Amino acid sequence: MIRGKAVVLGDNVDTDGIIPARYLTSTDPKELAKHCMEGLDPHFLERITPGATILVAGKNFGCGSSREHAPLAIKGCGIVAVIAASFARIFFRNAINIGLPILESEEAAFRIREGDMVSIDLATGEIHNETTGEVFKAQPFPPLLQEIIAAGGLMNLVEKRVRTNS
Amino acid sequence: MGMTITEKIIAVHAGKEKVVPGELVQVTVDVMLANDITAPLSIKELEKRGIATIPYPERIVLVADHNTPARDIPSAENVKLMREFAKKHNIPYFFEGGNVGIEHVLLPELGLVVPGDLVIGADSHTCTYGALGAFATGMGSTDLAASWVLGETWLRVPESLKFVLSGERHPFVTGKDLILFIIGEIGVDGARYCAMEFEGPVISSLSMDERFTMTNMAIEAGAKNGIIAPDEKTLAYVRESGALRQPRIFTSDPDATWQKVFAIDVTKIEPQVAFPHLPSNTRSVYSIPKIEIDQVVIGSCTNGRIEDLRMAAKVLQGRKVHPRVRLLIFPGSPKVLRKAEEEGLIRVFLEAGGVIAPPSCGPCLGGHLGVLASFERCASTTNRNFIGRMGHETSEVYLVNPYIAASSAVAGYITAPDKL
Numbered sequence: 001m002i003r004g005k006a007v008v009l010g011d012n013v014d015t016d017g018i019i020p021a022r023y024l025t026s027t028d029p030k031e032l033a034k035h036c037m038e039g040l041d042p043h044f045l046e047r048i049t050p051g052a053t054i055l056v057a058g059k060n061f062g063c064g065s066s067r068e069h070a071p072l073a074i075k076g077c078g079i080v081a082v083i084a085a086s087f088a089r090i091f092f093r094n095a096i097n098i099g100l101p102i103l104e105s106e107e108a109a110f111r112i113r114e115g116d117m118v119s120i121d122l123a124t125g126e127i128h129n130e131t132t133g134e135v136f137k138a139q140p141f142p143p144l145l146q147e148i149i150a151a152g153g154l155m156n157l158v159e160k161r162v163r164t165n166s
Numbered sequence: 167m168g169m170t171i172t173e174k175i176i177a178v179h180a181g182k183e184k185v186v187p188g189e190l191v192q193v194t195v196d197v198m199l200a201n202d203i204t205a206p207l208s209i210k211e212l213e214k215r216g217i218a219t220i221p222y223p224e225r226i227v228l229v230a231d232h233n234t235p236a237r238d239i240p241s242a243e244n245v246k247l248m249r250e251f252a253k254k255h256n257i258p259y260f261f262e263g264g265n266v267g268i269e270h271v272l273l274p275e276l277g278l279v280v281p282g283d284l285v286i287g288a289d290s291h292t293c294t295y296g297a298l299g300a301f302a303t304g305m306g307s308t309d310l311a312a313s314w315v316l317g318e319t320w321l322r323v324p325e326s327l328k329f330v331l332s333g334e335r336h337p338f339v340t341g342k343d344l345i346l347f348i349i350g351e352i353g354v355d356g357a358r359y360c361a362m363e364f365e366g367p368v369i370s371s372l373s374m375d376e377r378f379t380m381t382n383m384a385i386e387a388g389a390k391n392g393i394i395a396p397d398e399k400t401l402a403y404v405r406e407s408g409a410l411r412q413p414r415i416f417t418s419d420p421d422a423t424w425q426k427v428f429a430i431d432v433t434k435i436e437p438q439v440a441f442p443h444l445p446s447n448t449r450s451v452y453s454i455p456k457i458e459i460d461q462v463v464i465g466s467c468t469n470g471r472i473e474d475l476r477m478a479a480k481v482l483q484g485r486k487v488h489p490r491v492r493l494l495i496f497p498g499s500p501k502v503l504r505k506a507e508e509e510g511l512i513r514v515f516l517e518a519g520g521v522i523a524p525p526s527c528g529p530c531l532g533g534h535l536g537v538l539a540s541f542e543r544c545a546s547t548t549n550r551n552f553i554g555r556m557g558h559e560t561s562e563v564y565l566v567n568p569y570i571a572a573s574s575a576v577a578g579y580i581t582a583p584d585k586l
Contacts, residue, residue: 012354012444016552021531024203025233025240027210039554060355060388064552065531066290068207068306089359089390090290094306144190144320158312159215 002080002101003119004054006112007047011058013040015091018062018070027069029076036073050078054120056112057084062091071095081120083127083138085109096145099153103127103138111136122149168419170326171395172361175301175416179284187325187423195225196283196411198313201269202230204288206244207307208314209251220255222317227278228252229269230262232527237534267499267525270294270382270467274374275501277407281396282414286310286319291467291549293389296381297374298404299396299416304385324390325425326361326418331368333433338582340477341376342469342547342567344368345383346438348430350448358388360425363418368432369394374403375473382468383549386445437582439545440565443553451570451582458490461544462575463556464568465496465523466530469547472505474498474568479511481572481583487519488578494536496523520575532556538563545574 017040019032026032037044047053055074061084062070071094074082081101095102101122108127112118116131125138141149151157169177169184177185179193200208205228212218220226228248236242245262252260259278261267270291273279281299285292288310295302305319313319329348349356362384369377377394384392394400395417404413436450464470464478475497487493495515497503503525506512512522529536530548538544538557543564546556551563564580573583 014550014552016531016550016555020554021203021533022537025238025244027207039552039559042559060358063354063388064290064550066204066288066292066304066306068204068288068308086355086358088355088388090304090306093309097306097308097312142190154308154312155211155215158315159217162217162219162315 001119001121004052004080005049006056006114006116006118007053008112008114009055009057012060012063013057014064015062015067015070016064019067019073024067024069029072032069032073033076036077045077048077048079051080053079054118055079055082056109057082058109059085061087063088066090068094068098071098071100075100083108083112096148097154105136105138108136167423168421170361170363170418170422171299171393171416172301172326172363172391173323175282175284176321176323185323187323189323190320191323192318192320193284194318195286195313197227197279197285198225198310199227199229199269199273199285199287199289199292200307200310201232201289202234202241202244202248203232204307204310205248208288208311209247211308211311212315217315220314223255223257225317226257226314227259227273228257228261229266229272231266231268233533234262234266234526235524264500267502268467268470268527271470271498271502274298274378275407275499277404277409280404280409280411280413281400282416286313290385291382293384293391294378294382294467296384296391296393297377299394299400301391301393303391324359324361326363327357328424328427329362329364329430330366330427331364331430331432332366333368333431335368335432336436338437338569339432339435340567340569341372341379343435343438344432345380346440346445346448346565347435349383349387349446350438352387354386354444354446355388357384360389362387362389362392364392364394370397373473374399375471378471379468383445386549437567437570439570439580440551442551442562442564445549445551445565451580454580457543457564457580458578459545459574459580460490460542461492461494461536461538462571463494463496463529463536463544463546463548464571465498465528466548467498468549469568470496470498470502472502474547475502475506475511477568478572479514481569482518482576483514485518485576487575490578491575493518493520493575494523494528495520496528497525499525529556545571545580547571
């Protein structure tokens, strides 16, 4: 079970907004985290509590560049999950590959308000807005993606496959 | 039921007779690309885990084009990491220094991608290669790292959208305007997760350079890939590139399934300007207020090819850049630069007061070589105009074709050549 206070963003949050390109020379999540959403809201970090914040965004979250630094920055600053009406496809893959929990639910994205206390059951995809009592169901992941998520990211699976073969 | 070109390429690489949209498949990959921003993450991930076997080095392409020539010490370290990785694993296609160009200009030019290929790249504009009739899509660093180890990746077979373009083109309407117009119509998520296939008499009439511009920006509509079926122009281009591998020609079946078909009469399309801060925020250049600019950028993986420079030079010939404007020109590759020099285009740019920058991504993503200060405005042939994309978060980027960029550099505000 994941639990946190909602921080709400709009539609089409792009990867330049999530982590401006001038910081991409670093690959360290902690370093990237210092500039998370800097392009979008310079005071973003004041809105979050590490380990207890869930991002709730509109449609096409993470559009733009393929930079994996974007989900790394989000994960690095202690955001525990991202709920969006929809995700841009490269961001979607990247988040799953690095083990950042993401959930797609138009209804949840539309109904959850800034500051609402939200809990998520990743196994069932159930999103509970504790503040209002509403319950939403996220799109279930296909088995292959569930396998990647369960392994804690793509490279854990790849490493297992390589070690088994050799 | 028939298949689209995208489905056919995926099916062949999945070792299957047929695939259908929505299906998840495991595919072999012909080309696995990364650059100096994305490769370091992949390399560090492999090294951290002690994975030292890279079974298909000849399928890996590493291009140091984003923060090069190295803009600072961390950028230099990232390129060094790539160079050492390439050496250690005998990766033949590592590009830097005098060999480097913008990856999506460089790879087709060198024949590293051929029709029928399945290409993945840790760069969102990898979809550019669809102009060759290849399936090409952007992914992240971890997906690339996995593919370097396995030689394969997983894909969700996309639904296909078909865009049929016909009619007469306005003299200053280029491939850039056609794709901007389409993005303006369907929105920045209008093709999310889908394949965008372009066809019709207008597409046949486009040069390869203009076709690359169109498939390049498929990602700006959220697409997985953009694709154009190969024709005589494609095959002539591939022959000239000296490609080592045989092209495989796929075309869509007449009874393939399309999620939607868009019939577009281009006759009504005027040169486009995408206003801040979304590529879909398009208007006709003839219907906009006077927007004064501080900088013009001509180049990028979208418009850094020889024809783009020819368009710009046509307008700039015998003219001077407005005193307030900095005109920055980024030839997309060493070959483009050489050709521009031979054709006298470089002289035109210099005499007009332009700056010739080295083949690289430059300021497109706010990296270096022309980053914008607060409240500055830039007319640019690049592909994105998100908040802060080219520099300060109050700066603004207007996306245009090379004709409009050049005429705007002369006027000092965004305008078309026929209004100069």
